[in-house]
Amino acid sequence: MKWKTVAAGFAALAFGLVPLAGAKAQDYPTRAISMIVPFAAGGPTDTVARLIAESMSRSLGQQIVVENVGGAGGTRGAGQVAKATPDGYTILLHHIGQATSATLYRKLPYNVLTDFEEVGLVTDVPMTMIAKASLEPKDIAALVAYVKENKDKVIYGNAGVGSASHLCGMLFMSALGTPMTTVPYQGTGPAMNDLVGGQIDLMCDQTTNTTGQIKAGKVKAYAVTTKNRLKALPDVPTMQEGGVKDFEIAVWHGMYAPKGTPPAVVAKLNAALKQALQDPKVIARFADLGTEPVSQERATPEVHKAFVASEVAKWKPVIEQAGIFAD
Structure with missing residues (x-):
């Protein structure tokens, strides 16, 4: 019992x-x-x-x-x-x-x-291809030609290995068939600071980080990585419009x-x-x-x-x- x-x-x-x-x-x-x-x-x-x-x-x-x-x-x-x-x-x-x-x-x-x-x-989140404000090319088509002609001089910055900006850069270089000198940073903030300051030439980053800088004129916007233009940046063309085919990336x-x-x-x-x-x-x-x-x-x-x-x-x-x- x-x-x-x-x-x-x-x-x-x-x-x-x-x-x-x-x-x-x-x-x-x-x-x-x-x-x-x-x-x-x-x-x-x-x-x-x-x-x-x-x-x-x-x-x-x-x-x-x-x-x-x-x-x-x-x-x-x-x-x-x-x-x-x-x-x-x-x-x-x-x-x-x-x-x-x-x-x-x-x-x-x-x-x-x-x-x-x-x-x-x-x-x-869409991405944008941006550059220091003083970079010569006026549009994305001209930028592509410029990168191909100056591949040893153009410096691309990203937020570090595995970051969204790193992935976008890999796709861009692959689409152009042209490597660029790449500088990885410890985060998006330092990379953006150096882009605004002119220490690097290019970066591809999320609109959540770039829209304010673009609207303030601190960086030059070349293209967005979506099929259609964005309401927040209506004057910025798509990669497709600039002749970069099949280039589409959004950061979920x-x-x-x-x-x-x-x-x-x-x-x-x-x-x-x-x-x-x-x-x-x-x-x-x-x-x-x-x-x-x-x-x-x-x-x-x-x-x-x-x-x-x-x-x-x-x-x-x-x-x-x-x-x-x-x-």
Whole structure:
């Protein structure tokens, strides 16, 4: 009888754990949430993250604190989230580099496709090909000719290996069949400072980081990397208009939690994200920066998961062909 009583007690305790776990997920969040941005403060991904974090904080009733954990092309911050406790209190806001890192880095300390729970896509940010204000060519066609004639003199800057500006530069050089001297920086901010100051000639970066500089006349805008011109920059032509065929790239941003985060917690984060993407303040600010939130259909964990897998497959041959890898 005693053994039966003890066994019954253990059974009751075991069954009791299920409602407890459910209750914890139902109460989530009860404290501040850390949103890791794997790049320096003030960059384009940081801008997107802070807009989304502010809106989601209101929905969730707890503050989302943005933490910048830069280094190693975004893999340091992403790796920190991959190893974090899967309780929903540490999340990641990353861009296209989440997919390209799977091929770009030979010794990635996590698996892009299996070590995260996708929360949802956030936005597709167009890019712009920009230059120091004093660069000679007047349009993108003239720029292409200039680069080909002065390939040993033209200096292209980017925010570091694996950054969006690095990827765009690789595509541009591949499209032209012309290499340029490339200078990697520790973040978008320092690269932009040197472009404005005239220390480098060219850079390709997200509209969230370039629109203000273009409108202020601090840099020269040659083209946008989208099929159509942007409402925020109506006078800037597309690459296609300038004769650079089949050149299209947008930097998507997505949100992630560590693998094993309870589905109910992921669902709460996703609901808050979807609400943020419909927030008039977020929509208006995104428009000022030349982008817009993704549709509600694209902002689901399922769509995001499939999209990341497709992007890994898309960029793998591009990176392998370029032969640029990092340890």
